[in-house]
Amino acid sequence: MNFKGFHTVSVRDFCREDIEHILDLADGMVPIARGEKSSNLMKGKLMATLFFEPSTRTRLSFESAMLRMGGNVLGFADPSGTSAKKGETLADTIRMASAYSDVIVLRHPQEGAARLASKFSDVPIINGGDGAGQHPTQTLLDLLTIRKETGKIDGRKITLVGDLKYGRTVHSLTYALAMFDVELTFVAPPTLQMPSEVMELAKQMGAKTRKANTIEEAVEDADVIYVTRIQKERFPDPAEYQKVADIYQITPELLERAKNTAIVMHPLPRVKEILPEVDNTRYAAYFKQAFYGVPTRMALLGLVTGVLE
Amino acid sequence: MNFKGFHTVSVRDFCREDIEHILDLADGMVPIARGEKSSNLMKGKLMATLFFEPSTRTRLSFESAMLRMGGNVLGFADPSGTSAKKGETLADTIRMASAYSDVIVLRHPQEGAARLASKFSDVPIINGGDGAGQHPTQTLLDLLTIRKETGKIDGRKITLVGDLKYGRTVHSLTYALAMFDVELTFVAPPTLQMPSEVMELAKQMGAKTRKANTIEEAVEDADVIYVTRIQKERFPDPAEYQKVADIYQITPELLERAKNTAIVMHPLPRVKEILPEVDNTRYAAYFKQAFYGVPTRMALLGLVTGVLE
Amino acid sequence: MNFKGFHTVSVRDFCREDIEHILDLADGMVPIARGEKSSNLMKGKLMATLFFEPSTRTRLSFESAMLRMGGNVLGFADPSGTSAKKGETLADTIRMASAYSDVIVLRHPQEGAARLASKFSDVPIINGGDGAGQHPTQTLLDLLTIRKETGKIDGRKITLVGDLKYGRTVHSLTYALAMFDVELTFVAPPTLQMPSEVMELAKQMGAKTRKANTIEEAVEDADVIYVTRIQKERFPDPAEYQKVADIYQITPELLERAKNTAIVMHPLPRVKEILPEVDNTRYAAYFKQAFYGVPTRMALLGLVTGVLE
Numbered sequence: 001m002n003f004k005g006f007h008t009v010s011v012r013d014f015c016r017e018d019i020e021h022i023l024d025l026a027d028g029m030v031p032i033a034r035g036e037k038s039s040n041l042m043k044g045k046l047m048a049t050l051f052f053e054p055s056t057r058t059r060l061s062f063e064s065a066m067l068r069m070g071g072n073v074l075g076f077a078d079p080s081g082t083s084a085k086k087g088e089t090l091a092d093t094i095r096m097a098s099a100y101s102d103v104i105v106l107r108h109p110q111e112g113a114a115r116l117a118s119k120f121s122d123v124p125i126i127n128g129g130d131g132a133g134q135h136p137t138q139t140l141l142d143l144l145t146i147r148k149e150t151g152k153i154d155g156r157k158i159t160l161v162g163d164l165k166y167g168r169t170v171h172s173l174t175y176a177l178a179m180f181d182v183e184l185t186f187v188a189p190p191t192l193q194m195p196s197e198v199m200e201l202a203k204q205m206g207a208k209t210r211k212a213n214t215i216e217e218a219v220e221d222a223d224v225i226y227v228t229r230i231q232k233e234r235f236p237d238p239a240e241y242q243k244v245a246d247i248y249q250i251t252p253e254l255l256e257r258a259k260n261t262a263i264v265m266h267p268l269p270r271v272k273e274i275l276p277e278v279d280n281t282r283y284a285a286y287f288k289q290a291f292y293g294v295p296t297r298m299a300l301l302g303l304v305t306g307v308l309e
Numbered sequence: 310m311n312f313k314g315f316h317t318v319s320v321r322d323f324c325r326e327d328i329e330h331i332l333d334l335a336d337g338m339v340p341i342a343r344g345e346k347s348s349n350l351m352k353g354k355l356m357a358t359l360f361f362e363p364s365t366r367t368r369l370s371f372e373s374a375m376l377r378m379g380g381n382v383l384g385f386a387d388p389s390g391t392s393a394k395k396g397e398t399l400a401d402t403i404r405m406a407s408a409y410s411d412v413i414v415l416r417h418p419q420e421g422a423a424r425l426a427s428k429f430s431d432v433p434i435i436n437g438g439d440g441a442g443q444h445p446t447q448t449l450l451d452l453l454t455i456r457k458e459t460g461k462i463d464g465r466k467i468t469l470v471g472d473l474k475y476g477r478t479v480h481s482l483t484y485a486l487a488m489f490d491v492e493l494t495f496v497a498p499p500t501l502q503m504p505s506e507v508m509e510l511a512k513q514m515g516a517k518t519r520k521a522n523t524i525e526e527a528v529e530d531a532d533v534i535y536v537t538r539i540q541k542e543r544f545p546d547p548a549e550y551q552k553v554a555d556i557y558q559i560t561p562e563l564l565e566r567a568k569n570t571a572i573v574m575h576p577l578p579r580v581k582e583i584l585p586e587v588d589n590t591r592y593a594a595y596f597k598q599a600f601y602g603v604p605t606r607m608a609l610l611g612l613v614t615g616v617l618e
Numbered sequence: 619m620n621f622k623g624f625h626t627v628s629v630r631d632f633c634r635e636d637i638e639h640i641l642d643l644a645d646g647m648v649p650i651a652r653g654e655k656s657s658n659l660m661k662g663k664l665m666a667t668l669f670f671e672p673s674t675r676t677r678l679s680f681e682s683a684m685l686r687m688g689g690n691v692l693g694f695a696d697p698s699g700t701s702a703k704k705g706e707t708l709a710d711t712i713r714m715a716s717a718y719s720d721v722i723v724l725r726h727p728q729e730g731a732a733r734l735a736s737k738f739s740d741v742p743i744i745n746g747g748d749g750a751g752q753h754p755t756q757t758l759l760d761l762l763t764i765r766k767e768t769g770k771i772d773g774r775k776i777t778l779v780g781d782l783k784y785g786r787t788v789h790s791l792t793y794a795l796a797m798f799d800v801e802l803t804f805v806a807p808p809t810l811q812m813p814s815e816v817m818e819l820a821k822q823m824g825a826k827t828r829k830a831n832t833i834e835e836a837v838e839d840a841d842v843i844y845v846t847r848i849q850k851e852r853f854p855d856p857a858e859y860q861k862v863a864d865i866y867q868i869t870p871e872l873l874e875r876a877k878n879t880a881i882v883m884h885p886l887p888r889v890k891e892i893l894p895e896v897d898n899t900r901y902a903a904y905f906k907q908a909f910y911g912v913p914t915r916m917a918l919l920g921l922v923t924g925v926l927e
Contacts, residue, residue, distance in 0.1 A: 096596075100373035100600075269704050291718075353653065353656040
């Protein structure tokens with residue numbers, strides 16, 4: 001596929017070949033992302049970050065990517081004081097930003113905002129998360145992390161833990177992983193189970209899928225343990241939340257049941273899903289994962305602006 | 310006039326020759342503003358954007374201008390958390406910023422703020438809008454739009470529509486247009502008419518001016534239809550607002566009465582003054598107008614910092 | 619000492635030799651800070667400004683320093699909308715930022731935050747003020763100002779005026795000055811006196827210290843009059859505050875009692891501690907002092923990232 005000018009709205013817009021191409025390029029970007037190698041690939045190019053909802057991690061990693069490639073950045077970090085307040089439509093804000101920049105990263109609280117934006121932009125849109133919708137660069141960096149930290153994606157056994165119902169991240173990741181030859185295990189509280197249509201689709205695409213009853217069982221065989229935040233707001237009863245939070249917490253003790261080579265991932269921010277005691281163990285891959293956001297976004301920015309092929 | 314070090318407070322500080330010089334330079338900046346040509350004119354220079362009131366369009370177009378010319382940007386997008394909250398005077402904030410930058414763009418809710426700031430700054434101040442006061446770069450980009458999109462300013466018939474009483478934009482534009490050989494038509498709700506002193510001054514400067522009774526009549530002969538936002542807050546009665554908003558709305562039907570070559574302009578953001586159906590017609594010049602803010606601000610930034618002459 | 623990778627938490631982490639080395643380098647940076655000389659020292663390097671509490675002056679002078687040296691900047695100016703709101707720990711936010719940048723400037727409302735941050739960062743932390751704790755670059759720029767504006771630090775008679783009890787700035791400055799051969803005079807309202815342990819330590823380090831009873835007496839012999847803001851909130855009775863504010867105000871009349879060569883300093887923002895009438899006298903050094911923040915921060919940024927030695 002020709003990426004130049006492409007609007008990155010959903011990971012579903014990519015085929016496996018596209019994804020592998022992005023990951024290959026991202027891999028090559030790692031030394032630039034670390035600041036070990038300098039780059040002028042984006043010299044003269046401007047990225048607009050339009051964050052209608054704050055997300056420090058997503059914004060800063062996009063900005064780090066753009067700046068480390070020699071480009072520059074403008075935009076806003078939250079919607080207070082934008083023209084949206086004066087009644088401007090998203091379409092008009094996007095038209096404005098597309099007149100002032102070469103690529104737009106859009107974060108928006110409403111599902112479908114990125115697709116809509118892509119209809120009014122002269123420059124490529126990258127969806128930086130639109131509500132319950134998509135967050136394709138998160139999925140791509142998750143895949144890069146698996147590849148870099150376990151050596152490959154094909155053949156991996158991946159366990160997804162936590163809020164699998166509302167977690168946007170895990171739906172997209174399940175879809176993307178299903179393009180590869182993987183075994184997926186889901187473990188979640190009864191009220192936060194993976195939607196059956198997502199599981200069904202993954203199965204149709206060729207992934208082996210199963211539900212585990214306990215977290216202990218789910219980690220035993222896994223190469224990757226992917227943990228998501230369980231939000232207190234999902235539970236009417238705080239005691240109920242506390243019980244679930246305790247059961248699904250990743251601890252050093254739990255990890256003794258896991259393979260030596262297993263890695264723990266988390267899209268961050270984490271609250272209590274992973275104990276700080278895990279941070280310095282060989283399992284912890286979640287901080288590296290945050291770092292991999294930079295080379296991944298570099299690759300995509302380079303592709304859609306046409307400086308990479 | 311020698312622009313180096315000049316404080317751009319009001320369009321009235323310029324004569325016609327100055328304006329034409331800025332527009333000539335701005336015209337030459339268009340390929341850089343589009344990102345088609347790279348520039349290092351502002352290399353090593355810093356612009357401070359001090360926005361005591363948010364204005365995304367103004368701020369981002371200034372930042373795009375500065376960055377595309379190879380300069381850099383620092384500042385704040387809104388006043389929350391500035392020292393103004395601790396009781397610091399504008400004079401002291403300006404002195405600080407002038408120690409940290411080579412040019413200051415000031416947006417402030419109070420009329421006269423830019424003139425005051427210019428008294429305490431070691432570096433050029435550019436007024437990015439001060440309350441009911443001035444917004445000179447808006448006027449300059451309006452003029453550039455007329456010149457680029459209709460071929461020239463002299464000889465043009467220009468209709469101004471909407472809130473002509475409180476709209477800062479239209480007063481400065483009327484003054485600036487009166488330096489050229491133009492015919493001005495004003496059409497506004499009875500309570501939002503162009504102040505007679507502005508009309509009087511334009512007449513004295515040699516412009517032909519008239520009031521139209523209906524919007525239909527006002528668009529018929531026009532080369533340029535300049536529309537401004539009618540703010541709901543101006544009307545004690547919402548029904549009264551709605552009536553006026555309907556009457557002065559630009560629609561494809563209305564534009565059938567206009568010349569084929571007429572253009573519709575708007576300082577943006579627009580709400581309902583121009584129907585989205587107009588966006589894809591040959592008349593719509595308001596998005597291009599927003600873009601012309603970039604080369605216009607490039608020219609001015611270059612002149613006042615002395616990198617352009 | 620080897621500065622590369624060093625976390626700058628407190629001025630107490632430096633010895634006199636370290637401080638003099640920073641000031642020497644800062645002195646050499648002045649032409650770059652003024653924009654008279656261009657620099658590419660920081661090319662390819664990124665500074666993250668994490669301001670969990672706004673401070674425009676500190677943030678903008680760090681950004682000016684980084685940008686004028688050819689580096690780049692990302693971060694946030696206030697904590698609204700950071701992951702801290704979602705319950706993320708400071709440790710995790712620091713880990714994230716250290717994956718995206720080469721040096722972190724941290725401003726935080728809680729004392730001890732910078733020390734904590736330094737434990738979790740792969741890149742050097744610079745404390746940009748942590749509550750009642752430390753603000754080492756303020757102290758360094760104060761020292762540079764004394765050296766540049768009076769010729770030297772050794773041998774100087776320095777009077778500290780205002781809130782000497784809660785003023786973080788004056789405690790660190792007293793400590794740093796005591797490394798040099800200075801005479802310190804303290805003058806403050808009865809309830810805002812310099813803590814005896816700070817005075818005691820300075821004395822032990824070899825500084826001559828005394829308390830003055832009146833501001834008139836305190837300015838008479840001084841080479842440097844260092845003024846701090848007296849905060850209204852410290853006084854239960856507004857009338858009591860007003861009386862104190864009047865007594866400790868710096869006026870042209872008061873300065874007639876001072877030496878011709880004396881300078882007045884203030885960390886800014888000032889409110890009414892120094893009358894505007896003083897601004898244009900030969901005594902006023904507080905705006906230059908704000909400027910000296912730029913070369914001072916340049917020197918430190920260069921040292922901790924290893925581009926300067």
